[in-house]
Amino acid sequence: xxxxxxxxxxxxxxxxxxxxxxxxxxxxxxxxxxxxxxxxxxxxxxxxxxxxxxxxxxxxxxxxxxxxxxxxxxxxxxxxxxxxxxxxxxxxxxxxxxxxxxxxxxxxxxxxxxxxxxxxxxxxxxxxxxxxxxxxxxxxxxxxxxxxxxxxxxxxxxxxxxxxxxxxxxxxxxxxxxxxxxxxxxxxxxxxxxxxxxxxxxxxxxxxxxxxxxxxxxxxxxxxxxxxxxxxxxxxxxxxxxxxxxxxxxxxxxxxxxxxxxxxxxxxxxxxxxxxxxxxxxxxxxxxxxxxxxxxxxxxxxxxxxxxxxxxxxxxxxxxxxxxxxxxxxxxxxxxxxxxxxxxxxxxxxxxxxxxxxxxxxxxxxxxxxxxxxxxxxxxxxxxxxxxxxxxxxxxxxxxxxxxxxxxxxxxxxxxxxxxxxxxxxxxxxxxxxxxxxxxxxxxxxxxxxxxxxxxxxxxxxxxxxxxxxxxxxxxxxxxxxxxxxxxxxxxxxxxxxxx
Amino acid sequence: xxxxxxxxxxxxxxxxxxxxxxxxxxxxxxxxxxxxxxxxxxxxxxxxxxxxxxxxxxxxxxxxxxxxxxxxxxxxxxxxxxxxxxxxxxxxxxxxxxxxxxxxxxxxxxxxxxxxxxxxxxxxxxxxxxxxxxxxxxxxxxxxxxxxxxxxxxxxxxxxxxxxxxxxxxxxxxxxxxxxxxxxxxxxxxxxxxxxxxxxxxxxxxxxxxxxxxxxxxxxxxxxxxxxxxxxxxxxxxxxxxxxxxxxxxxxxxxxxxxxxxxxxxxxxxxxxxxxxxxxxxxxxxxxxxxxxxxxxxxxxxxxxxxxxxxxxxxxxxxxxxxxxxxxxxxxxxxxxxxxxxxxxxxxxxxxxxxxxxxxxxxxxxxxxxxxxxxxxxxxxxxxxxxxxxxxxxxxxxxxxxxxxxxxxxxxxxxxxxxxx
Numbered sequence: 001x002x003x004x005x006x007x008x009x010x011x012x013x014x015x016x017x018x019x020x021x022x023x024x025x026x027x028x029x030x031x032x033x034x035x036x037x038x039x040x041x042x043x044x045x046x047x048x049x050x051x052x053x054x055x056x057x058x059x060x061x062x063x064x065x066x067x068x069x070x071x072x073x074x075x076x077x078x079x080x081x082x083x084x085x086x087x088x089x090x091x092x093x094x095x096x097x098x099x100x101x102x103x104x105x106x107x108x109x110x111x112x113x114x115x116x117x118x119x120x121x122x123x124x125x126x127x128x129x130x131x132x133x134x135x136x137x138x139x140x141x142x143x144x145x146x147x148x149x150x151x152x153x154x155x156x157x158x159x160x161x162x163x164x165x166x167x168x169x170x171x172x173x174x175x176x177x178x179x180x181x182x183x184x185x186x187x188x189x190x191x192x193x194x195x196x197x198x199x200x201x202x203x204x205x206x207x208x209x210x211x212x213x214x215x216x217x218x219x220x221x222x223x224x225x226x227x228x229x230x231x232x233x234x235x236x237x238x239x240x241x242x243x244x245x246x247x248x249x250x251x252x253x254x255x256x257x258x259x260x261x262x263x264x265x266x267x268x269x270x271x272x273x274x275x276x277x278x279x280x281x282x283x284x285x286x287x288x289x290x291x292x293x294x295x296x297x298x299x300x301x302x303x304x305x306x307x308x309x310x311x312x313x314x315x316x317x318x319x320x321x322x323x324x325x326x327x328x329x330x331x332x333x334x335x336x337x338x339x340x341x342x343x344x345x346x347x348x349x350x351x352x353x354x355x356x357x358x359x360x361x362x363x364x365x366x367x368x369x370x371x372x373x374x375x376x377x378x379x380x381x382x383x384x385x386x387x388x389x390x391x392x393x394x395x396x397x398x399x400x401x402x403x404x405x406x407x408x409x410x411x412x413x414x415x416x417x418x419x420x421x422x423x424x425x426x427x428x429x430x431x432x433x434x435x436x437x438x439x440x441x442x443x444x445x446x447x448x449x450x451x452x453x454x455x456x457x458x459x460x461x462x463x464x465x466x467x468x469x470x471x472x473x474x475x476x477x478x479x480x481x482x483x484x485x486x487x488x489x490x491x492x493x494x495x496x497x498x499x500x
Numbered sequence: 501x502x503x504x505x506x507x508x509x510x511x512x513x514x515x516x517x518x519x520x521x522x523x524x525x526x527x528x529x530x531x532x533x534x535x536x537x538x539x540x541x542x543x544x545x546x547x548x549x550x551x552x553x554x555x556x557x558x559x560x561x562x563x564x565x566x567x568x569x570x571x572x573x574x575x576x577x578x579x580x581x582x583x584x585x586x587x588x589x590x591x592x593x594x595x596x597x598x599x600x601x602x603x604x605x606x607x608x609x610x611x612x613x614x615x616x617x618x619x620x621x622x623x624x625x626x627x628x629x630x631x632x633x634x635x636x637x638x639x640x641x642x643x644x645x646x647x648x649x650x651x652x653x654x655x656x657x658x659x660x661x662x663x664x665x666x667x668x669x670x671x672x673x674x675x676x677x678x679x680x681x682x683x684x685x686x687x688x689x690x691x692x693x694x695x696x697x698x699x700x701x702x703x704x705x706x707x708x709x710x711x712x713x714x715x716x717x718x719x720x721x722x723x724x725x726x727x728x729x730x731x732x733x734x735x736x737x738x739x740x741x742x743x744x745x746x747x748x749x750x751x752x753x754x755x756x757x758x759x760x761x762x763x764x765x766x767x768x769x770x771x772x773x774x775x776x777x778x779x780x781x782x783x784x785x786x787x788x789x790x791x792x793x794x795x796x797x798x799x800x801x802x803x804x805x806x807x808x809x810x811x812x813x814x815x816x817x818x819x820x821x822x823x824x825x826x827x828x829x830x831x832x833x834x835x836x837x838x839x840x841x842x843x844x845x846x847x848x849x850x851x852x853x854x855x856x857x858x859x860x861x862x863x864x865x866x867x868x869x870x871x872x873x874x875x876x877x878x879x880x881x882x883x884x885x886x887x888x889x890x891x892x893x894x895x896x897x898x899x900x901x902x903x904x905x906x907x908x909x910x911x912x913x914x915x916x917x918x919x920x921x
Contacts, residue, residue, distance in 0.1 A: 013504055020502050037502035046507065049514040066522030067559055069515035070615045093503070100508055115502065161521070169562055314578020323577060391579040393588070396571045401587040407579055420575045431564050456570030461562035468562070 007295050009103035013041075016098070019108045020115070026287050027116040031360055032280065034119040035134060036093040039111070047087070047099050048072050054263070055087040057095060058141045060148040060255075062164050088114035090122040090266075092134040105301040108294075112284040117277025124368045125272070127265035137262060143189050144255040151248050163249055166468035167235065167256035172430055174235030174257040175264045197247035200240065230434035230449060234469070235260070237435045243444055244474035253472070268371045268426055275329015276367055279337075282306060282330070312388065328388075332375070335384045336363055346382055372424040380420060382413045392419045397455075431458055436480065445476035450491070452483050458491070466494040523621065529554045530617065534625040539765060542801050543751075543775050544787060546626070549619045553612040623776075648737040657734025666733035674731060678724045682717045689714055746784035747836040747868075749775060750822055753804065754843035756793045756813045763875045764805055767842035770873055770908050774840050782836065788825060792818035794848075798825065813846045815883060816854040823862045837867040845874045845881050845901075852882040856890050864894045873908070874901045 005022065006015050016039065027034070042050070052069035053059040089095040096114040098107050122128050152160045167174070231237045235257040239250050266273065285302055288294050312327040313319040339347045340359035348355045354362045370378060391407040392415060406412035406419070422428050436449035448469075450458060462479070470477045478493040523530060533552045582588075617625075653666055693710045700707060751771050753759070759767075778785050789804040790796055793811040796818040822839065830837060847855070864870060872887055874880065880901070887899050900910060 013506070016504060017502075024502070039502060039504045041504065041506045041508055043508050046514070052515055052518070061517045061521060063518065063521035063525045064561060066515065066518030066520070067613070069519055070522060071613070074615050157521075161525075165561070170564075172563055312577055314580075315576035316578065316580075320578075323575065388577045389579040390575050390577055391582055392573055392575055394571070394573045395590075397569045398571075401589055404582045404584055404586040404588065405573065406584050407582055409584070412584060416575060419573050422573075423575055431566055433564055452570075454571040456566045456572065457568075459565045459567035461565060464562035465564050 011104040011107050023112050026284050032120040037115040038093040038095050041098050050087050058145050060145045086110040086114045088118045091137050094119040105298050112281035113277045117280040121273050121276045131265050166471045169465045169468040170234050171260045174260040176233050225437045226440050230436050232434045238472045271325045271329040271372045272375050274326045275333045278330040279333035373421045377421045380417045390416050446473050448479045450481045470494045549617050550622045553614050556613050559613045646739040649740050651736045651738040653733040654736045661734040663733045663735050667731050671727040671731040682721050686717045747782040748786045748830050750788045750839040752790045752818045752841040755791045758844050766875050790818050796821040814851050815847045816851050819858040832866050839870045841872045845876045847883040852886040856886040870897045872899045
């Protein structure tokens, strides 16, 4: 029997070190592979700072972060919300914040959750591996901050702010879904940025150059659309093709786009990421308890917090605000372990290849190779559907009633699983809007095409976003909506206003 | 191996710039809130922050998204008694169907974005319309001066405040106290030793034993530290506001029917400025409100600004009343007296000379400063002409006509130039 590490709620640097050593040992036994950890001990005010800049340790200045800060501060002071006790940054070394107000139990929970849970997810999951470069992100953020500050002093805060506003409006549509971004560090980025500026400008000029052409060629090319294929990355298209943009403006569009890209995997793996981290803090701390390293009091405090995080109110509860990703993720991870360790007949039928397998390996495989939608498609089990009492409800504006399309019974499992998958499909959650055509021989107006899905219209913000798009593009921008039957019509248009 | 960095002491106010950006961006809305607050607050209550409300739709940032309508299917947890195929009536106004999985976590259903601005920011916005010079603004925003006075000693503090004498005295006392049991014992042992020496030689076992014991005690005495952390005493200093004298401020306003809300608002801002200025100079300020039409009356602030009367105007009644109040309650030996009068310039023709007389003989010799503002767009009348005469004779008398908010300040220029020098 080992000696307990501590029996008060006070923490100290030395204690954190000792807990971390034990947690690292246990995590190692479970074959968690992580980046090196860096714990930063901060005050609650600093946590609010970190919170309002989405956890980025360095960020450029913008009023929207000020707004978030003011809001966080107000709600915290009024006691409407506790601060998130953990923020972890996908970087190498992986930075996790420990708040000084936390008790030792909470520090241990944060260490297990963030520094070993999230950390190993960042390092292992294929999306993070493909889309983010953990060793370069801090450098890049530094570069971005400095660049934007320079622009502010050269072109004025207001000018830069207006540009950033417009970029933020299109941020969700500023990601590549298929191409792989290149690895770059700060110095390389600076070097490359200069070259890019010059090169880009020359390219753009080329695009708009009026060449004397013979009529026949003219006729031929008049029907060619530009871009030849629709482009889904709106910010990328603007960066490369907006006719009137200054080089520095293109660079800022690029910065926003890069940051959007960096956060894109997080948006795609919320359930898995939180589920994975929650599963591991639960498993690791329980292991510590079994080894006699922590006291009963520690466990009670930990479990109380853990239960709060993973609570799932029912759809008709006043506290209900959608499916809790922590609950869903944690339950699925736990369920996977159960299927391996203690499979039922049903499990063997649904998951023949993993039932009765080695749970550490199965979980590791799941963590590495899926994102939310595919993870759910692969592993949401009938038992969990029953446990959570999931049901599907259809809201069709052509019917006067909602319809319950499936519930947690034999005939419904597959249906619910499928509906759940599309609920977590980012491509379905966000409207599919792509650059369709640029009138590059006439008024340079740009046409976006919104491909409608399930007859869902765009929301009332569309006009506003379009204004931002027009500001970036510099000429008229319009949206055509394409319906399921292939027909399309002009639904939104924003003419350019030169005096804006 | 994990690395631990203690960042608590570094980089606290990272979000300050972003906060300022936010405030700058929503300056118009905030200004409106401040101006509403000014009209609702009491004059003596200007010196604090304010809660600002901005409609959420103004602060939200638009992004492309789906609107209501079309066909949507959602998975919900916690089914109780639905079975497949059930029809559920659509709740009025969206209701539960609004969750989209990525439901915003900022909403909380409130329509207003609410936050607090500090006293400094509040005053900044308040001053904005008044076109005050920067020097004056800083004067007004400054918190009252403090001086540090000695207030005994504390057992905690910074090294530079260590009081050497006190600390060493404490150390000495502690050493004596801790040594006491050992020295007593040693004295006794020495006495025994001497007695034994009379009979035995030094190598006698009992004497050797005593010697050993004595050397142990000596070592113990020696190991008592010369100075220990809890001996340390630090000079303690306390902040005390610099004592200053007291002042009384008279606000005199014409409330006859011709003073409309807008004029009263200008008058109020004028009074507020004077009050703020006085709070920088005086610790204790009393405000007396006198309103008048044909007769004058001392009232509280609410009645002063918000109740309305009609009738003619006899200014001298107010001046008489002011003089009475001074005589009764505010002896000049103890009080600095300031007065601010606001009017639209109407006065009963025959009364103006009387006003001049009362001012010159009874009031101006007693007061530090008397400011008269006339809020009118028309030609000046007899009262103004009378006051112009008074101004020649008394440097502590100022008159000014005010067309809008920006002309309030010149009245103060004189006052400040006097006080600053």
